[in-house]
Amino acid sequence: xxxxxxxxxxxxxxxxxxxxxxxxxxxxxxxxxxxxxxxxxxxxxxxxxxx
Amino acid sequence: xxxxxxxxxxxxxxxxxxxxxxxxxxxxxxxxxxxxxxxxxxxxxxxxxxxxxxxxxxxxxxxxxxxxxxxxxxxxxxxxxxxxxxxxxxxxxxxxxxxxxxxxxxxxxxxxxxxxxxxxxxxxxxxxxxxxxxxxxxxxxxxxxxxxxxxxxxxxxxxxxxxxxxxxxxxxxxxxxxxxxxxxxxxxxxxxxxxxxxxxxxxxxxxxxxxxxxxxxxxxxxxxxxxxxxxxxxxxxxxxxxxxxxxxxxxxxxxxxxxxxxxxxxxxxxxxxxxxxxxxxxxxxxxxxxxxxxxxxxxxxxxxxxxxxxxxxxxxxxxxxxxxxxxxxxxxxxxxxxxxxxxxxxxxxxxxxxxxxxxxxxxxxxxx
Numbered sequence: 001x002x003x004x005x006x007x008x009x010x011x012x013x014x015x016x017x018x019x020x021x022x023x024x025x026x027x028x029x030x031x032x033x034x035x036x037x038x039x040x041x042x043x044x045x046x047x048x049x050x051x
Numbered sequence: 052x053x054x055x056x057x058x059x060x061x062x063x064x065x066x067x068x069x070x071x072x073x074x075x076x077x078x079x080x081x082x083x084x085x086x087x088x089x090x091x092x093x094x095x096x097x098x099x100x101x102x103x104x105x106x107x108x109x110x111x112x113x114x115x116x117x118x119x120x121x122x123x124x125x126x127x128x129x130x131x132x133x134x135x136x137x138x139x140x141x142x143x144x145x146x147x148x149x150x151x152x153x154x155x156x157x158x159x160x161x162x163x164x165x166x167x168x169x170x171x172x173x174x175x176x177x178x179x180x181x182x183x184x185x186x187x188x189x190x191x192x193x194x195x196x197x198x199x200x201x202x203x204x205x206x207x208x209x210x211x212x213x214x215x216x217x218x219x220x221x222x223x224x225x226x227x228x229x230x231x232x233x234x235x236x237x238x239x240x241x242x243x244x245x246x247x248x249x250x251x252x253x254x255x256x257x258x259x260x261x262x263x264x265x266x267x268x269x270x271x272x273x274x275x276x277x278x279x280x281x282x283x284x285x286x287x288x289x290x291x292x293x294x295x296x297x298x299x300x301x302x303x304x305x306x307x308x309x310x311x312x313x314x315x316x317x318x319x320x321x322x323x324x325x326x327x328x329x330x331x332x333x334x335x336x337x338x339x340x341x342x343x344x345x346x347x348x349x350x351x352x353x354x355x356x357x358x359x360x361x362x363x364x365x366x367x368x369x370x371x372x373x374x375x376x377x378x379x380x381x382x383x384x385x386x387x388x389x390x391x392x393x394x395x396x397x398x399x400x401x402x403x404x405x406x407x408x409x410x411x412x413x414x415x416x417x418x419x
Binding site for chain 2: 001002003004005006008009018019021022023025026027028029030031032033034035036037038039040041042044045046047048049050051
C-alpha cells in the first residue's frame, strides 16, 4: 500500500458565477410540459418505429 | 482537520489513476487540475444548461404522473389503435402537411381565414390547444379531409380543448394522436367527441442498452394485441414539435409547413403579462416580480432575437429558447428527409435547413 498526504488549499466562499446565475434563473423560469429527449445514439432521438 | 487528511491506495490503483490522468490529456498538469476536471463544474453551453435544468424540473414534476397515467390507460391502449396504422403503406412521393400551433402569428396574419378559404389538399395536423379556434374559423375536417389533432402535454387541463362543443361537432371526422402517458380524463374527453384515437410512445428516457421506463412500457404494451409495439417520437418538449415529427415520420409528408408555431412573443409583449408553469408546484403562475429584468444574465436567459427571414424581432422566454433550439436542430438534422417551411411570417424558427415564406405563397405552391 502507498500512503499519501493531500495538501489542502482552502478556498474562500465565492460569488456565484454568471453560469450559475444563468442556471438559477432558468430554474426559476418555469417548466415545459414535456421534454427534449437526448440519447447517446443520435439516431434514436427523433423517431423509432419500434422500441 | 483537512490539513491532516491522508489516504491509502494500492500501487495498482495509483497506476490506474496515472493512466487515466494521462489519457484525459492531463499528463503534464497537476493532480489538482485533473481532480477539478473530474469533479468540478465543467463549462456547459447555454443550450446544455437549459436542457439539463428543464429535464430535471420536468422529471421532478411529471414522472410519477406519467407512470400512473400509463397504468390507467393500459386497457384502452391494449384495445385501441396504434399510430402505426397511420403510416401509409405506399407513401406518395410528394405530400405536404401544415402543422397548426396557437402562437400569436395565427391571429396577426389571419392565417386561419386564409387557410379556410383555400383549396389545400394536403394534411392538416392541429395541435390540441389550437383545435377549437381552428374549427371555428372554418378549417374543418369535412373540407380538409386529412385532418389530425395531437396532444402531447400531460396536463389535465388539455381536456378543456376537447370539451369545447365545436370539437364534438366534427370529432367523427378527426384522427387524434395521444401519448400513452396522457391523463385518462383527456383521453375520454377526446374519445367522447367521436374522434378515433391512435396511441404513440413519447421518448423521454429510452436507452437502447439499458433499463428505462420507455422500454418497460413498450414491453407491457406488447403483452396484449400490439405485438409490434407502438411507434415512439421525439416531442421536442411541446406539441408543435411533436406534430412536426409525426408529419414526416408517421404520415410520411415530404414537406411540412408551420403556422402558429412562433416559439416567441411580439417584442411589445411585457414580461409581466407572460404566464409560466411554476417549477415547484406545476401550477400556472404569473412572471415572478422579483426577477431583475435589466441584468446581462436576464438578457441571456430571456433573449430578443432578430428573424432576418421576416425582418422582425422576437422575445423569448427560456421555455421558448428550449423549444426552438431543439426544433431548429432537428429540422437541420432531417433536412434531406423533409423540407420544413416556416409560414408563420415571424417567430423564432429560422436558420439552416428552414425555408421561410408566407402562408399565401405556401398554399399557392404546395397545395397537395
